[in-house]
Amino acid sequence: MNHDKYILLIIIQFIVITGILFIDINDHVIGLFKGVLFILSFFVTFILLIIRLRSRTRLKRMAVEIKRVIIGNLKTRLLAKDDFLFDEIIFSINELIEQLEKVQIQSIKSQVARKSLLSSISHDIRTPLTSIIGYIDALQDDMATSETEKQEYLRILSKKADNLKELIEEIFDMAKLDADEIPLKEESLDLAEIAREALIEFLPELKNEHMELHISIPEKNCYVIADRLSLIRIIHNIIKNALEYGKDGKILGIELIEKANEYQLLIWDQGPGISKKDLEFVFERMYRSDQSRSPFSSGSGLGLAIAKALVEKNKGEIWVDSIPWVKTTFGFSIPRHN
Known part of the structure; x- marks a missing residue:
């Protein structure tokens, strides 16, 4: 009854008015009953007026609270009372405000991340x-005292230019x-087959670094549903990361595991690994530990972030486990395609 008391009071008022009209028509009804109906009609009308005024006040209060939200105060919440219809509206408005607050928080985080990303990109x-x-100026000023030194300068220039080109390409890909x-x-x-194909490109580098290769890939077909170029890029980026930071361990391992509804590809090394404090950040853009920020590191900091994005676009998951100098595994x- 509380949910529809406004409608109920209108119905009672209608009945009272109808009774009064009936009394006027029927002279046999006593005058006392007529007076009671008049009093009841007045009482119902008074209650309806009070309810209307309260509803109006409540609507004004809601309008004020919503204006606070509009100007940016997303901590505002509307209070529910005992009116079913009003409470439904209030719950919906509060839910909308909560969603707006989450969007605002995410937007602030995105802005901070974007500024950090731009700063890192600018640095790199x-x-x-x-x-x-610097090397071009050195060559122009004939600072290279021999042809051998000049060739060394050109080799370094070529490597630096390739690293810069790779970084720009990865920024565009991201x-x-x-x-x-x-x-x-x-x-x-x-x-x-794709794992073997992606690995072939790195065989010369593995040989140059004197790294031992451990492969555990089934001879049978391991069919999955995915984008071919994405898979090659994912494997390429993870292997490249392992060679960049795990080459001191002198071992690179690749293992393909069959599960009920999926295949898992594990790429591991026995290098210095990743500290516990860095593990949760390794897939973030431009994130690199202090060790990897040395001048000898050529990583862009985007390879693993790109790998993660591509894995997720192919409906998969990516993870990392690391015990320094024992085993660091990216999987x-x-x-799978049944």
Whole structure:
């Protein structure tokens, strides 16, 4: 009855008015009953007026609170009372305010992350660019005393230019992933074959670094549903990261595991690994530990972030486990094609 008391009072008022009209028509009804009906009609009308005034006051209060939200006070919450319809509206408004607050918090975090990303990108572009300019100036000023030294300068210039080109390409790739502008062509693929194909590119570097290769990939077909280019890029980025930071361990391992609904590809090394405080951040953009920020590191800090984004776009998961100088494993899963 509380939910519809306004309608109920209107119905009672209608009945009272109808009774009064009936009394006027029927002279046999006593005058006392007529007076009672008049009093009841007045009482109901008075209650309706009070309810209307309270509703109006409550609506004004709601309007004030909503204006606070509009100007940015997202901590505002409307209070529910005992009116069912009002409470439904208030609950919906509060839920909307909560969603707006979450969006605002995420927007602030995104702005902070964007500023940090731009700062890191600026640093990582300026560093090799400054080095390139320095070597060019040295060559122009004939600071190289021999042909051998000149060739060494050119070799360093070429390497620095390649690193800069790779960084810019990865920045563009990350931007395309954010804008969802990289089309994925899902098809049935043999993950074992793709893993071997991606590994071939790194065999010369493995040989140069005197790294031992441990492979555990089934001979049978391991079919998954994914985008071919994405898989190659994911494996490429993870192997490159292992070679960059795990080469001191002198071992690179690749293992393909079959699960009920997915295949897992594990790529591991026995290098210095990743500290516990860094583990949760390794897939963030431009994040690198202090060790990897040495001038001898050529990593862009975007490779693992790109790998994570591509894995998720292919409906998989990616993770990392690390015990320094024992085993550091990057793994990802892809749904299998039954």
